[in-house]
Amino acid sequence: xxxxxxxxxxxxxxxLADFAELGAFGRTPAGGVDRQAASPADVAQREWxxxxxxxxxxxxxxxxxxNQFGCWDRIAGAPYVVVGSHLDSQPTAGRFDGAYxxxxxxxxxxxxxESAEGFRxxxxxxxxxxxxxxxxxxxxxxxxVYTGRLAASDALAVADRTGETVENALARAGFLGTxxxxxxxxxxxxHVEQGRLLENAGTTIGLVTGSWAxxxxxxxxxxxxxxxxxxxxxxxRDALYGAARVVVAARDLADDxxxxxxxxxxxxxxxxxxxxxxASRVELLLDLRSADVSVLESADDRIRRRIADISQQADVEIxxxxxxxxxxxxxxxxxxxxxxxxxxxLGLPHQQIRTVAGHDSINLKELAPTVMLxxxxxxxxxxxERELTRDDDLLDGLALLTGVVRRLALGDLQAxx
Amino acid sequence: xxxxxxxxxxxxxxxLADFAELGAFGRTPAGGVDRQAASPADVAQREWxxxxxxxxxxxxxxxxxxNQFGCWDRIAGAPYVVVGSHLDSQPTAGRFDGAYxxxxxxxxxxxxxESAEGFRxxxxxxxxxxxxxxxxxxxxxxxxVYTGRLAASDALAVADRTGETVENALARAGFLGTxxxxxxxxxxxxHVEQGRLLENAGTTIGLVTGSWAxxxxxxxxxxxxxxxxxxxxxxxRDALYGAARVVVAARDLADDxxxxxxxxxxxxxxxxxxxxxxASRVELLLDLRSADVSVLESADDRIRRRIADISQQADVEIxxxxxxxxxxxxxxxxxxxxxxxxxxxLGLPHQQIRTVAGHDSINLKELAPTVMLxxxxxxxxxxxERELTRDDDLLDGLALLTGVVRRLALGDLQAxx
Numbered sequence: 001x002x003x004x005x006x007x008x009x010x011x012x013x014x015x016l017a018d019f020a021e022l023g024a025f026g027r028t029p030a031g032g033v034d035r036q037a038a039s040p041a042d043v044a045q046r047e048w049x050x051x052x053x054x055x056x057x058x059x060x061x062x063x064x065x066x067n068q069f070g071c072w073d074r075i076a077g078a079p080y081v082v083v084g085s086h087l088d089s090q091p092t093a094g095r096f097d098g099a100y101x102x103x104x105x106x107x108x109x110x111x112x113x114e115s116a117e118g119f120r121x122x123x124x125x126x127x128x129x130x131x132x133x134x135x136x137x138x139x140x141x142x143x144x145v146y147t148g149r150l151a152a153s154d155a156l157a158v159a160d161r162t163g164e165t166v167e168n169a170l171a172r173a174g175f176l177g178t179x180x181x182x183x184x185x186x187x188x189x190x191h192v193e194q195g196r197l198l199e200n201a202g203t204t205i206g207l208v209t210g211s212w213a214x215x216x217x218x219x220x221x222x223x224x225x226x227x228x229x230x231x232x233x234x235x236x237r238d239a240l241y242g243a244a245r246v247v248v249a250a251r252d253l254a255d256d257x258x259x260x261x262x263x264x265x266x267x268x269x270x271x272x273x274x275x276x277x278x279a280s281r282v283e284l285l286l287d288l289r290s291a292d293v294s295v296l297e298s299a300d301d302r303i304r305r306r307i308a309d310i311s312q313q314a315d316v317e318i319x320x321x322x323x324x325x326x327x328x329x330x331x332x333x334x335x336x337x338x339x340x341x342x343x344x345x346l347g348l349p350h351q352q353i354r355t356v357a358g359h360d361s362i363n364l365k366e367l368a369p370t371v372m373l374x375x376x377x378x379x380x381x382x383x384x385e386r387e388l389t390r391d392d393d394l395l396d397g398l399a400l401l402t403g404v405v406r407r408l409a410l411g412d413l414q415a416x417x
Numbered sequence: 418x419x420x421x422x423x424x425x426x427x428x429x430x431x432x433l434a435d436f437a438e439l440g441a442f443g444r445t446p447a448g449g450v451d452r453q454a455a456s457p458a459d460v461a462q463r464e465w466x467x468x469x470x471x472x473x474x475x476x477x478x479x480x481x482x483x484n485q486f487g488c489w490d491r492i493a494g495a496p497y498v499v500v501g502s503h504l505d506s507q508p509t510a511g512r513f514d515g516a517y518x519x520x521x522x523x524x525x526x527x528x529x530x531e532s533a534e535g536f537r538x539x540x541x542x543x544x545x546x547x548x549x550x551x552x553x554x555x556x557x558x559x560x561x562v563y564t565g566r567l568a569a570s571d572a573l574a575v576a577d578r579t580g581e582t583v584e585n586a587l588a589r590a591g592f593l594g595t596x597x598x599x600x601x602x603x604x605x606x607x608h609v610e611q612g613r614l615l616e617n618a619g620t621t622i623g624l625v626t627g628s629w630a631x632x633x634x635x636x637x638x639x640x641x642x643x644x645x646x647x648x649x650x651x652x653x654r655d656a657l658y659g660a661a662r663v664v665v666a667a668r669d670l671a672d673d674x675x676x677x678x679x680x681x682x683x684x685x686x687x688x689x690x691x692x693x694x695x696a697s698r699v700e701l702l703l704d705l706r707s708a709d710v711s712v713l714e715s716a717d718d719r720i721r722r723r724i725a726d727i728s729q730q731a732d733v734e735i736x737x738x739x740x741x742x743x744x745x746x747x748x749x750x751x752x753x754x755x756x757x758x759x760x761x762x763l764g765l766p767h768q769q770i771r772t773v774a775g776h777d778s779i780n781l782k783e784l785a786p787t788v789m790l791x792x793x794x795x796x797x798x799x800x801x802e803r804e805l806t807r808d809d810d811l812l813d814g815l816a817l818l819t820g821v822v823r824r825l826a827l828g829d830l831q832a833x834x
Binding site for chain 1: 507508509549550551554556610611612613629631633641642643644645646647648649650652655657658660661662664665668671672676679680681682683684685686687689690691692693694695696697702704706772773774775797798799800801802
């Protein structure tokens with residue numbers, strides 16, 4: 001089939017044409033997209049996606065956190081195989097992250113609608129609300145509310161920097177439903193890898209066995225506002241200097257655990273942030289990730305000691321607050337085995353992989369058997385307008401996802417568990 | 418007279434009462450003020466100040482950049498001794514910085530109006546527009562336009578972060594005049610020290626001989642946007658990490674020249690500044706100041722070499738652009754001598770001092786003999802809501818400023834030059 005993938009079917013062409021259309025929403029001059037949750041571009045693509053689902057005979061519904069479901073109702077009262085990802089993006093992002101998984105899910109269902117013999121379950125395509133979390137924190141909001149991990153009332157009350165709440169933004173856009181969405185029997189998601197392990201190994205499919213563990217912190221550095229010219233150096237209690245040393249310490253920490261620890265500070269806010277004022281307060285978000293929980297525990301200990309030193313040397317107060325933490329989190333082994341068998345049947349080169357990034361399916365697997373698949377990212381580039389996955393890889397992933405959804409709808413994972 | 422200062426006159430009480438009223442505009446909960454240029458609080462205090470000047474018989478006029486003048490017109494056609502400072506403030510600041518100098522100037526004139534025998538010049542109180550530069554860059558805008566150092570058209574076109582221009586903000590508030598203000602024969606300004614040299618020495622008056630030299634830079638760090646979890650550390654080109662190392666290098670640089678170099682980064686902006694995105698771009702403002710130009714030249718060379726190293730090690734591009742530079746800049750020695758004589762007559766402990774911070778009078782002295790005076794700042798605290806100068810020091814400064822303006826109006830510095 002790998003050889004055959006070069007000979008594209010009409011269904012393949014239809015997928016690529018729809019994906020090109022989808023990539024136009026929120027298009028940036030550099031060829032990426034900007035479609036943060038419930039932004040005008042996100043609203044526009046959701047309307048387009050609803051029309052696509054309806055045109056293919058699916059029933060569209062929205063739950064109380066704005067998750068968008070395209071339900072293929074065949075068996076009255078049966079639960080659903082829920083398959084999808086997210087259409088929202090970071091402020092300047094690529095057009096594959098999330099969007100590929102949503103459109104691949106839709107096209108997998110369109111293909112299955114031709115023959116659904118023996119299906120025990122209905123199937124629902126889903127576009128999870130606010131996976132990225134860049135406008136409204138936390139990330140993976142829609143799937144977290146769907147699975148009950150996050151209270152709907154808490155999520156709806158979250159405000160962006162302008163003070164607009166999730167509830168208002170969804171209501172204005174017409175995407176605020178009332179229910180809890182279709183009941184889930186099993187789940188699947190396909191996503192671009194956002195790393196370069198598949199590319200380096202020359203494989204097409206990542207069989208995701210689980211996620212890296214993570215610790216996320218809010219670091220608050222408090223100094224004393226002062227004139228940045230007149231104040232003698234020894235009198236300064238400079239919050240930005242303290243924060244800069246924390247950023248450097250976080251990066252250095254990764255060098256202590258080569259290839260085993262990822263560290264990052266992506267967001268940092270300075271107050272009052274004026275050219276001639278020594279900063280009184282800086283807040284930053286620190287992120288530690290590893291496939292080894294003992295590495296995370298050791299790194300947590302080291303960064304705390306390092307921050308205590310910085311606090312003393314820079315004469316600032318530094319508070320480290322753990323805001324999110326998850327340990328190694330595995331998908332059901334039966335799902336990995338199912339995907340491997342189907343990849344072999346299709347002749348697709350595959351390998352097991354752990355995801356470093358979070359995905360909605362991490363929430364879903366707590367409630368039902370869940371299969372997570374990756375396709376390669378060229379040069380591992382992600383959260384970047386230059387993000388790219390090649391057409392052949394997109395189509396191979398779609399073929400595999402279609403097979404996985406078929407087996408899930410037949411009840412394969414229920415039978416084996 | 419120092420002893421007598423404890424016995425306050427009615428004029429002293431009037432000054433303190435007016436200063437208490439002025440401190441209420443833009444008052445913050447912590448007891449400071451927030452009255453950035455042309456903000457509602459700045460507009461309100463300007464209206465209050467206009468009423469005060471008019472009530473004392475002065476004629477108020479605004480020039481084309483919104484400088485507020487209270488003119489005491491006695492001698493038709495004669496130029497003016499221009500005395501004042503600025504009422505605008507940093508976002509969270511103290512109520513002494515600038516405001517003291519404006520109100521002291523007004524009260525000095527109120528006192529002189531009782532006896533102006535032999536005056537060769539008129540006198541004008543001034544509240545310079547936008548000395549702080551926190552909302553509209555650059556700082557010292559009003560005095561720079563007044564002296565011709567900055568083109569009015571350029572200043573009026575400057576926009577704040579919301580896109581509002583100086584011209585629109587001034588026009589809306591009713592402070593956009595058309596002329597170039599009263600002609601200047603001489604100038605004086607009194608200001609709080611914003612350092613602790615006077616306090617440490619136990620003196621009441623700083624006779625400002627000149628300013629420190631300064632070099633101001635815009636530093637732009639360009640990396641590559643990436644997923645902050647998934648991207649392997651070796652592939653990252655993290656602009657925030659590069660910028661953090663520049664902030665640390667700037668602070669370390671000061672240690673190479675103890676007590677001879679002040680360094681600061683007060684403003685830093687991260688893009689896209691999202692929790693799960695490696696930053697693609699950071700802009701920061703770097704400020705080097707010294708009383709020794711050769712120290713600045715050596716420091717400039719060192720920071721450039723250090724930045725080249727950081728650029729290579731962090732795999733980011735760093736551009737260093739010199740945006741403002743000034744060398745040691747002296748006030749006229751005759752003005753310093755005049756102020757010293759008057760301080761001695763009043764029995765006020767005094768010392769010579771260089772200002773590290775910029776002041777409007779630095780612009781003015783290019784065009785006319787200018788006297789600059791300091792009173793102590795408790796603990797040297799400035800650009801901070803806890804900024805404080807004691808009432809007795811405020812009144813001693815006012816007494817000296819009144820004497821200085823009298824001598825300037827009599828033409829003392831013109832006679833000696």
